[in-house]
Amino acid sequence: MLSKKTKYGLKALAFLASQKGKEPVQIAEIAKQENISQKFLESILLSLRKTGFLGSKKGKGGGYYLIKDPKEVLMTDIMRVLEGPIAMVPCVSLNFYEKCDDCPSEEDCSVHMLMLKVRDSALEVYRNNTLADLIA
Amino acid sequence: MLSKKTKYGLKALAFLASQKGKEPVQIAEIAKQENISQKFLESILLSLRKTGFLGSKKGKGGGYYLIKDPKEVLMTDIMRVLEGPIAMVPCVSLNFYEKCDDCPSEEDCSVHMLMLKVRDSALEVYRNNTLADLIA
DNA sequence: TGAAATTCCTATTAAATCTATAGGATAAAA
DNA sequence: TTTTATCCTATAGATTTAATAGGAATTTCA
Structure with missing residues (x-):
């Protein structure tokens, strides 16, 4: 069985990939849109950043964004x-x-x-x- | 990941399939040959019997055997x-x-x-x- | 410069699942 | 009637997963 971590991670990545611009998206927004516990998602996105899939920005207007072209x-x-x-x-x-x-x-x-x-x-x-x- | 239960179950089924005759094989022998905890294997074989894959025989000369042709x-x-x-x-x-x-x-x-x-x-x-x- | 926003980080708890064991009941054979 | 082997249920122990907590660090912006 696919773990929740993986499922949520995939959904979050897909959500980011579906965004047109490259503006950072906040954890809270992804969590809300995809029905994911925010704190849990936080740790997942963190690991995706540490492994080179995502970039992040702190403070107001911050959030996560894809580093590479989804293709x-x-x-x-x-x-x-x-x-x-x-x-x-x-x-x-x-x-x-x-x-x-x-x-x-x-x-x-x-x-x-x-x-x-x-x-x-x-x-x-x-x-x-x-x-x-x-x-x- | 494949559970131990599945792995052991597959090994036990393969072991039984590799037996030439249709004589029952004891749990103890399968467990020994395949390096499996005997008690754990016992419960696995039981479930394989209940689901129609294996037959069993009690008492001396007893054990488990395949019901169908492995093919x-x-x-x-x-x-x-x-x-x-x-x-x-x-x-x-x-x-x-x-x-x-x-x-x-x-x-x-x-x-x-x-x-x-x-x-x-x-x-x-x-x-x-x-x-x-x-x-x- | 300071308040607000947001990610960063570590630890911990809670829940679920998996693995293994225990111990006796039941049945067949000799 | 003793021995051998499966049958059955319960439970303990171990591991993994899911989720939460709480504050630290960084950035923005007024």
Whole structure:
């Protein structure tokens, strides 16, 4: 299941992408428009800023804004920052690889191959969609 | 992420599918072979029996066995029983549909369409794989 | 210069879910 | 009647997620 953090993060990014100008949008406005707890959203936007997706400005007239053109932002990158690994098991993850402690061998693991296929199918979707596609 | 329950369940099913004969296999043996907590596995196998995947036999020489030919068991069915919805959000789930309380309209939801694509891509994998493919 | 607006940051609590264990009941076999 | 194994329910423990709290830092603007 998609975490609320990811869902809210996606909605916020989509909201910002749908704004015509590059004026900063305040947390409060996004939270209100998208039905999100403001404090929770605050922490999500903060992490999106720290990971290079958003810029911010303090004080009156401040808020958050997209740094890149939505067409240039791949869903793979967004998902990895918000949700974490795209793979369902660490042993088939490209960016978050970890060995399973209960498996003697990945070759012989019945779960491994299936999860590899699932990962690839998800990757294909995320690689072929950008932030711009969210608002189309 | 795949839950341990699902991972263990898949491994147990694959183990049973790899057995030549139809003799029941004891929980203890599966647990040992697959490095799974026996008590935890017990509850998983029980649920797989209740959902029609496994049969069981009590007493000496007892254990669990597959009811169907592994080639006839779709991964979609297994995953839904072990892991739950294949979709990442309830609003795009075929078998576990639920409306999102925070979304005024599914049509206008930026997350909805993307998650539909992800669901379809996962479904394609699960529909084209059976329990038999796990041990190939 | 100072008040208001807004993000920044850390910590903490609350809730939900997942993992694992406990302990006995039930049934079959020898 | 003893042994073996599943059946069943409850619950404890651990982890993760969701949400809140409260003030610090920065910017704007009168």
